[in-house]
Amino acid sequence: MAEFHEISPNASAGAKTLNWIDNRFPLSALFKAHMSEYYAPKNFNVWYVFGVLSLLVLVIQIVTGIFLVMHYKPDAALAFGSVEYIMRDVPWGWMIRYMHSTGASAFFVVVYLHMFRGLMYGSYRKPRELVWLFGCGIFLALMAEAFMGYLLPWGQMSYWGAQVIVNLFSAIPFIGPDLALLIRGDFVVGDATLNRFFSFHVIAVPLVLLGLVVAHIIALHEVGSNNPDGVEIKADKDANGIPRDGIPFHPYYSVHDIFAVSVFLFVFTAIVFFAPEMGGYFLEYNNFIPADPFQTPLHIAPVWYFTPFYSLLRAVTTELMYVLMACVVLAAALSLLKGRMPAVFKAVIGGGAVVVLAMMLSIDAKFWGVVAMGGGVVILFFLPWLDNSPVKSIRYRPDWHKYFYAVFVVDFLILGYLGTLPPSPLFSRVAQVGTLFYFAFFLLMPWWSRIGTFKPVPSRVTYTAH
Amino acid sequence: MSEALVDGASFDASKRTWLIASGCAGAVGGAAALVPFVSSFQPSEKAKAAGAAVEADISALKPGEKMVVEWRGKPVWIVRRTPEQLAALPKLDSQLADPASTRKPDEQAPAYARNATRSIKPEYLVTVGICTHLGCSPSDKFQKGAQPSLPDDWEGGFLCPCHGSTFDLAGRVFKNKPAPDNLEVPPHMYLSDTKLLIGSDKQA
Numbered sequence: 161m162a163e164f165h166e167i168s169p170n171a172s173a174g175a176k177t178l179n180w181i182d183n184r185f186p187l188s189a190l191f192k193a194h195m196s197e198y199y200a201p202k203n204f205n206v207w208y209v210f211g212v213l214s215l216l217v218l219v220i221q222i223v224t225g226i227f228l229v230m231h232y233k234p235d236a237a238l239a240f241g242s243v244e245y246i247m248r249d250v251p252w253g254w255m256i257r258y259m260h261s262t263g264a265s266a267f268f269v270v271v272y273l274h275m276f277r278g279l280m281y282g283s284y285r286k287p288r289e290l291v292w293l294f295g296c297g298i299f300l301a302l303m304a305e306a307f308m309g310y311l312l313p314w315g316q317m318s319y320w321g322a323q324v325i326v327n328l329f330s331a332i333p334f335i336g337p338d339l340a341l342l343i344r345g346d347f348v349v350g351d352a353t354l355n356r357f358f359s360f361h362v363i364a365v366p367l368v369l370l371g372l373v374v375a376h377i378i379a380l381h382e383v384g385s386n387n388p389d390g391v392e393i394k395a396d397k398d399a400n401g402i403p404r405d406g407i408p409f410h411p412y413y414s415v416h417d418i419f420a421v422s423v424f425l426f427v428f429t430a431i432v433f434f435a436p437e438m439g440g441y442f443l444e445y446n447n448f449i450p451a452d453p454f455q456t457p458l459h460i461a462p463v464w465y466f467t468p469f470y471s472l473l474r475a476v477t478t479e480l481m482y483v484l485m486a487c488v489v490l491a492a493a494l495s496l497l498k499g500r501m502p503a504v505f506k507a508v509i510g511g512g513a514v515v516v517l518a519m520m521l522s523i524d525a526k527f528w529g530v531v532a533m534g535g536g537v538v539i540l541f542f543l544p545w546l547d548n549s550p551v552k553s554i555r556y557r558p559d560w561h562k563y564f565y566a567v568f569v570v571d572f573l574i575l576g577y578l579g580t581l582p583p584s585p586l587f588s589r590v591a592q593v594g595t596l597f598y599f600a601f602f603l604l605m606p607w608w609s610r611i612g613t614f615k616p617v618p619s620r621v622t623y624t625a626h
Numbered sequence: 627m628s629e630a631l632v633d634g635a636s637f638d639a640s641k642r643t644w645l646i647a648s649g650c651a652g653a654v655g656g657a658a659a660l661v662p663f664v665s666s667f668q669p670s671e672k673a674k675a676a677g678a679a680v681e682a683d684i685s686a687l688k689p690g691e692k693m694v695v696e697w698r699g700k701p702v703w704i705v706r707r708t709p710e711q712l713a714a715l716p717k718l719d720s721q722l723a724d725p726a727s728t729r730k731p732d733e734q735a736p737a738y739a740r741n742a743t744r745s746i747k748p749e750y751l752v753t754v755g756i757c758t759h760l761g762c763s764p765s766d767k768f769q770k771g772a773q774p775s776l777p778d779d780w781e782g783g784f785l786c787p788c789h790g791s792t793f794d795l796a797g798r799v800f801k802n803k804p805a806p807d808n809l810e811v812p813p814h815m816y817l818s819d820t821k822l823l824i825g826s827d828k829q830a
Contacts (some may be wrong), residue, residue, distance in 0.1 A: 320762060324788055327761040342667045348699035352673060454694055454701040454755070456763040458787050474789050478802055524806040526759055583790030584775055 162186075191410075194381055199406030200413055201387035203621040205275025207281075208385075209420035210274035216421055217267045218373065224260040225362065234358035236351035239314035240450040258436040264306055265442045266428055267463035271299060279543075280565070282552030283386040289544040291383065294376040296541045298371070300373060303537070306465065307363045308357040311349075315447030316457045322357070323349045324460070328473075331527040348453060356364065389621045390552025396620065405621045441580075459582050468572050472536045474583065475595040476529035484528070485520050488513055532595065539602045546602055549609040551617050558612025564601075571597050679825030681817065684750065692766060694755065697824050701755040701763055702812055704822065710750055711795050714781040718794050723801045727808050735811035736827060743775035744811055746795040752814050752824065753797040762788035768795075784809075 167179040171221040181187050192198075207460060231250050233242040246253035275295070278284055284292035311322045330340035345352030384394055384403075393403040407413075437443040441464045462470050476484075492513035496506050520528065554562060575594045578587050670740045682695045684704055692705045719725040727734050727744065738746055745751050764784035772778040775785055776792065784793040789804040797809030813827040 320788070324760040324762060327759075329761075342664075344669075345667060346669050346673045346699070347677075350673075350699060353668065356667070453699060454696065454763060456765065456787055458765060460762065460788050473721065474804065477804060526804060526806050529804065582775060583788065588790070 162189075174206040186381075194377075195407050195410035195414065198381055198409040198410050199393070199403050200385045201389075201391075201403075201621055202407045203387050203389060203405070203623040204385075204416075205388055206420075207273070207277040207388070209417060209424075210270045210277060212417040213270040213424050214267065214274055216424065217263050217270060218369070220259060220263045222366065224256050224263060225366075227256050228260055229362055234312065235353050236314060236354050236451075238426055239312060239354060243313045255432065258432045261443055261577065262428065262432050262436055262438075264309065265463070265465065266431075267302060267437065268306070270424075271302060272465075275299065275540075276569070281386055281388050282390050282547065282549070282554075284544045285386075285390075285547065287383045288386060288545070289381075291376060291379045293541060294372050294379055296537075298369060298372045298376060300537065301365055302368045303466070305361060305369060305464070308361040308365065310463065311354060311357045311471070312361065313447060314354060314451045315458060316449045316451055316455075317444045317447040319349060319451035319453065320456050320460050321462055322353065325411050326353070328530045328533070331524065331530045333523055333527065336527075350453075360505070363389045365498045369439055371591070373466065386552065387621055388553060389555060389618065391617065391619070391621050393621065405623070438569055443562045461580045461582075464580060465574065468576040469533050469536050469579075471579040471591045472595050472598065473529045473533040474579070475587070475588065475591040476525055476532045477592075478525045480592050480595070481520055481525050481528060483592075485597075488516055488520070499529040532599075533540070536598060539599070543602070543605075546605040547609050549614070551614050553617075556617050558614060560612060561609075564608070568601050571601075627791065650652075661693075677825070679823055680823060682822045683820060684822055685820035688733075689749075690768060693814050695824060697754075697812060702824050703751070703753050703755040703797065705751040707743075707749055707751060707795055708778075711782055712743060715743060715794060715796055718781060721800055722794065722798045723803070723806075724808055726784075726797060727798070729807060733810065734808050736813050739811040739826070744798070744808070744818065746814070751796060752811060752822065754810040754812050756810070757786040757788065757791055758799065758807040758809065759789055759791050759803075762786050764793060764809075767792075777786070 162182075164183055165179060167176055171179070178188065182189070190560065228246065231242060231246045231253060243257070246257050247397055248254075250256075278295070307321075307325060311318045326340050326343050329343060330336040332339060341347070343353075343482065345356055374375070384392075384406075387393070387405075391405070393405040396404050398404050431438065431442075435442075437445075444461075444463065446460070449457070463469065492509055495501075495509050499509075549557060549561075551557060554565065571594050575591060575598065578591045578594070581587060638666075667673040677698050680695055680697050680702075682683045682693070682702075682704060684706070684797070687693055687704065689706050689708045690711070692703055694701045694703055696702070727740055731740060735744055739752075743751070744753070757764050767773070767776060767780065767785045768782045769781050770780060773780065775790060781794065783795050784797070786792070786805065790804035791803040792800045793809055794800070797811070799805045799808050812824055813825045814822055815827045817823050
């Protein structure tokens, strides 16, 4: 701990106050460590604004959420009415509610772009694995938060969406039905479910989310930011120990981010004022009908940000299971024939494949759909260990990697679009192909990420003054 | 105290024993405290009590129509099938995942409804209107013939809007659909020709 620091009696009142605080709490030290003396690479591009924007949306969600809770009633008989009350009778309530509902979608927009930035520039690679893992944890918490929040207006989509997702858990062999019962707190989604989701949505998950955000930033500031070139700026420091390619976060990036925040808020407020429903994508039309436990709406689909994963769920049918089993057999055969490893490992792989095949044959496709949906999210956690590319950034990877990434993005968007549509034979086939590609992209990454001619990575970041 | 430990020279063994013992006791207590919290997630006594059988008056139900009654918070459908619809049922067997309801027979239907029409009286189908996939309530597609999301030779039945599972007019699921099982037939009995009791099949 720092020595007690006496300040000159002639110092200004501000300096004296700051000195008084600094002797009791490391205010200046924290500001320096995380702002004015945190050196970030000078070559950030527009992709680097989405981290700050997600922090901004988090604040919007917390503030608007606090005000919504003042008027909302978590009761199956009153919830729908209380939301309409906020919309019609609470002064400016409509705006607070639309900020919150638009904020939910905006959160996923900026987080998806933020994650894609990480994917492009290899921001999850050593030594930033924990930054990535905390980030994936945030994504998971965000999904839980969005899902439980969506039940609260107690509209038709709220109700049936929750019914479907909670029933996903009942597909787990043996413990599933009891687990679903424990989540619902009743034999069907009802008042008990609404009340506990409210508790999770306003207290439990936000606390976890905030903790993870703090961990994400602490881990980031420990290792330092990556950049579009994937060059470690800490490898080249000047005489003062400051990276030559680094600039202090404050004022350079704080100003840069204030500009980004302003532009973001133009768009955000335009949506809040002119298109809060976003054509049924941000607020689904069926959710303006009160929940009816006897009538599933003719077409139900989750909100857009869940639809890519929802497509993975729908794609797994009995037919696709045979394709997946063939994949397991092929993978096991390849590793047994081609793999250079001790016989013990081969025996384990062979035995494991037999067990997996037996499970695939004996457990419903429904369960494997749930596994695919969960796996689609969980596989992101493993990215740091799946990517074997010798370079971090897409800039220095073979050109075909870029096209492959482009196909992955298109695949993700197609899965997302199909997830919003009613089921049909043709689209189911497309979603099945998309699902296989989604998993192949990640599961085969240890191999394909090494193939091709990589370009030389410069020792300093590429940057032209402007 | 700490210097003694760094040297490895001496430490108070009985103090360490008590530290470990009280730590263990605290851990056990902490684990036990989980029980009430996790248990509070279970359905309340009030929710458990709300499972009584319900009566349904089917006198106004015309052939080809469906009515819905609530039982345990779930929709129970009563469909009065036309002779033509009944005649179409056996023809579908080859397209169904489990035409004879042999998979999990005890969960799918009571013994008296394990027959070709999955009902006590062939005319009346009584089934829980909750898809066995993920719990949506399928919609009526009683009209025959080609229509969106359905095959061209559709004989009438139900389509689940969530994931596209289709069921025939005996609540039997078609092949290659996400739903694994046929719709559940609840315990039920006829109190008279026009009165059904749903949720119980024993005379009180």
